Amino acid sequence: MTLIAFILLAVLATVGYVLNRQAAAAITADGTRLHSLKHFHGLFSLLSVLVPVLVLLCLYLALQTPIINMVTMASLPDGVLDGMGDGAQQLVLAEIRSVSQGRVFGTPEDWKIIAAERMVALYQYADIAMVTMVIILSSVILVLTRRRVTAEFRARQAAETIIHGFMIACSTVAILTTIGIILALAFEAIRFFEMVPFTDFLFGVNWEPQIPIREDQIAAEGAFGWLPVIVGTAVVATIAMLLATPIGLLTAIYLNEFAPRGLRAVVKPVLEILAGVPTVVYGFFAILVVAPALRGAGADLGIGISPNTALAAGGVMGIMLIPFISSFADDALSAVPRALRDGSLAIGATRGETMLKVQFPAAIPGIVGGVLLAVSRAIGETMIVVMAAGLMANLTINPLDSVTTVTVQIVTLLIGDTAFDNPKTLAAFALGLMLFILTLGINVLALRIVRKYREIYD
Amino acid sequence: MNDMRLTERNMTDQKIKMQARGVDVFYGDTQAIKTVDVDIQDKTVTAFIGPSGCGKSTFLRCLNRMNDTIDVCRVTGDIRLDEEDIYDPRVDPVQLRAKVGMVFQKPNPFPKSIYDNVAYGPRIHGLATNKAELDEIVEKSLRRAAIWDEAKDRLDQPGTGLSGGQQQRLCIARAVATNPEVLLMDEPCSALDPIATAQVEELIDELRERFSVVIVTHSMQQAARVSQKTAFFHLGELVEFGETSQIFTNPQDTRTESYITGRIG
Incomplete structure (x- = not known):
């Protein structure tokens, strides 16, 4: 389903490109001069569809699993989780998850099987919701951008703004990764220095x-x-x-x-x-x-x-x-x-x-x-x-x-x-x-x- | 600006410093220079003029064997400095270039101090035995290049920090510091503004007292102002060579006349 969502998105974005390009071409047919080249009108529609929906799709995929996990755990019958620690609850969740994927070890309790079935259903709903979201959102943006095609519309600037934002986002990835690495290192190192004094580490001659x-x-x-x-x-x-x-x-x-x-x-x-x-x-x-x-x-x-x-x-x-x-x-x-x-x-x-x-x-x-x-x-x-x-x-x-x-x-x-x-x-x-x-x-x-x-x- | 000073010239007959006979230059298979004969007199400014790509710079670079540094370039014919064949295998191009200095189109001071720029040549050729002598050479060279007054308080500052015209005069100082006998100048003013050009031209006239100067230029006014002899190159051939006044007032060849009057070039 995820693949279908991505393919749909690509198709709709391409449709947007073609539609806007044609609309721009239609304006020039009677000799009117466009502000931007036809190509940029198409590109504007393509990017307007592609970038926001793609970002949303990625967010959706990232958040889907944790939310389904939460819902599944919350809907378990009262009392079964009583007295369990964090680790034990994680184990229960892992067992439900593997049952839902058809890997059954031993004989799980009935409530686990019910929970697993609910999880499968939730995933199905989520998939349908995702594809629907892609179709509706893309279509809405498609229509909106199509309506903006006029001779005066500055499609080149608009498209460049989107590309500009995309480039900023890409360069941020590298910076955020670096910061993440430093933080990961720093937190663990601080825990180390809580156990071993910093001066011992820095000036000690034995390792x-x-x-x-x-x-x-x-x-x-x-x-x-x-x-x-x-x-x-x-x-x-x-x-x-x-x-x-x-x-x-x-x-x-x-x-x-x-x-x-x-x-x-x-x-x-x-x-x-x-x-x-x-x-x-x-x-x-x-x-x-x-x-x-x-x-x-x-x-x-x-x-x-x-x-x-x-x-x-x-x-x-x-x-x-x-x-x-x-x-x-x-x-x-x-x-x-x-x-x-x-x-x-x-x-x-x-x-x-x-x-x-x-x-x-x-x-x-x-x-x-x-x-x-x-x-x-x-x-x-x-x-x-x-x-x-x-x-x-x-x-x-x-x-x-x-x-x-x-x-x-x-x-x-x-x-x-x-x-x-x-x-x-x-x-x-x-x-x-x-x-x-x-x-x-x-x-x-x-x-x-x-x-x-x-x-x-x- | 200096006007056309054709009449002020006193044309004493100087002895011939460099002599070129039947010089051909090839870049790979293309012939850039076709059988050129030129005599360059001592203590005279000789100008090479001609349209772009006519080979005047190429010929200039033959006179100190700078073309040797280009792999595909081949020079044949006979070029003599004081009767000695400079392409003789016994001649070391490195020593030749100490005697035949060169100033380039674009000022190219080294990224060193002004002092070190001028002292570069004397140092590598061992012209000074101690610091005092070197100081003296540097001062004398900077004075000859008419830049001493501007540079004397900032000798330890980088030569690249000077203005374009000052940089070019620094390069001239650098070239005269090794006491060359001939000074080659490849469009020395083409990167300079009119005031800096006037200063360099004045300088060239002064340099004539000590050296034989050969200058390649695109500006016919400049050739007329600074030179006593002019050679006109066209398509790799030496079309006409003679007294500057005669070339500019009474050219013998129709091509020279066309170029000077602005019809070709």
């Missing part, structure tokens, strides 16, 4: 979140100092950036200024493929190739290197970020006006001097923006570190040690048995919030730098 979540479980006492975790993140991200920044920038400089055209045509797409490799595949590379190689090299030198190291994870993450940085830097270098390059060459500067002293400095805003975005990615990257860096929260800056990162800890905290009234689980949200604040800060910084220095050479 042992494995506390019992059932009475009979044997586990550690629990310590929630995030320093080892954030230091681990910093170490891995630093290694990644130390590798990716110089290689990425030099790649970009070479490709932009010095590479022959044929080579550039090959290398650019290859780099883009590298950027498209899923991070989990980089993770394989880290544990199967890089980590054993490091271990072997360490053994040759007489240094014991653990199988999971920050160096392996950071190194592979750096490789992952090379195409990211090089493509950003290449774009920034290409955006530098050719006039600056010519000006420098005409003074007798070599191409190297021109690149180093003119093009590169002029491109720095774009390059810094790209590098900072890469830092954000390095901090937020999960898969490679899960696979290659380890789970031990060591407070160390030795790249040959096993470390763990914020994202890895979030993953491990939320895997397996979780109870959402327990600091172990809630710690994940606190970490997530801190991570979010951190990357947000870096992104804001990146955007500010880009904006401040943008187009300074114009």
Whole structure:
């Protein structure tokens, strides 16, 4: 029925388009000039029907189930729900719902079967009501818009207003989602900080979140100092950036200024493929190739290197970020006006001097923006570190040690048995919030730098 | 504004600074310049005039090998600077461009301070051994480009913050800072207002005392005002070349006459 409602709506909106277009065409038949083109008269009707009814339809679908649930529960015989808690009532509702969909387990009481039948009936009524609503509402709007077609009617402005509103609504979705994410994180994090003092979290040097979540479980006492975790993140991200920044920038400089055209045509797409490799595949590379190689090299030198190291994870993450940085830097270098390059060459500067002293400095805003975005990615990257860096929260800056990162800890905290009234689980949200604040800060910084220095050479 | 000053010229015979013989330029398969012969005298302003797309800028860019930076461009023929073939494989285009400076159509100061803009050339060519010498070069260049008075109090401010006319004079200062022997100017006034144009034109006349100046221009009045020699290009060919006064008052070729009187172009 829902599908029918949507199809009906589409058909009626199209009818509106055709009708209004024809009406507009009829006006022009005797040589009268329209204010707006025929197309806009049609579009006005189409949008007038489509947008409000569509919004209403979505609202209807979203509210239908909760309201039917409420009605069903309210119409149960007196007394059957007495003494039941919230959870038990939810179970009753779930049972009625599955009976109504024909999945009967055991022998439910008669009143449940009656309630289920009532629920089925309610859904049928709701479906009919929905389709009726779509037909009536669309038709009414259709007639109203049809009557507005005159030579003077500003159909273009009217249609543009509707489109304008639609675009605002679309952009609001992204903003509302972001706010929702922040709120979800913040509420859970606040619950965590009610159990664990904020200062303990921020300045604690021990991270042992494995506390019992059932009475009979044997586990550690629990310590929630995030320093080892954030230091681990910093170490891995630093290694990644130390590798990716110089290689990425030099790649970009070479490709932009010095590479022959044929080579550039090959290398650019290859780099883009590298950027498209899923991070989990980089993770394989880290544990199967890089980590054993490091271990072997360490053994040759007489240094014991653990199988999971920050160096392996950071190194592979750096490789992952090379195409990211090089493509950003290449774009920034290409955006530098050719006039600056010519000006420098005409003074007798070599191409190297021109690149180093003119093009590169002029491109720095774009390059810094790209590098900072890469830092954000390095901090937020999960898969490679899960696979290659380890789970031990060591407070160390030795790249040959096993470390763990914020994202890895979030993953491990939320895997397996979780109870959402327990600091172990809630710690994940606190970490997530801190991570979010951190990357947000870096992104804001990146955007500010880009904006401040943008187009300074114009 | 300056009037047509054709009569005030004292046409001393200067020695030939640059000499082009049989120069052809190709962009891919299209020929942009067809067998051009030109002599550019020392301490003289030579103007290249002609309708858009006639190849005058292309030819100008041959004189300091700026066309080398365009992949598809190919130059044949013989161009000599002080008797030396500038397309000889032994000649380093980088050193050549230090001797043959260039000013572009649109002012293109680097996004650096005014001081650094002018000091750019002397620094990369190692013309100054210490800060005092560099300061001196910068001041001298800015004075030669007639922008010292406007710029002296703001040497550390970005060159991009100047007005269009000031930027163009800054670019001229930047070009003369490396002590070139020839200065090429590719429509240096086309992005400037009449007052800035007058200032730059006056400057070009002063620069003639030290350098050989070659200027590409769309404005025939400008060519008449600033140059002693004029070359008229049409469809990639050098139609006529001679004393500016003679080109403008008594052209030998009918095409030149048509262009000057505004019938083609």
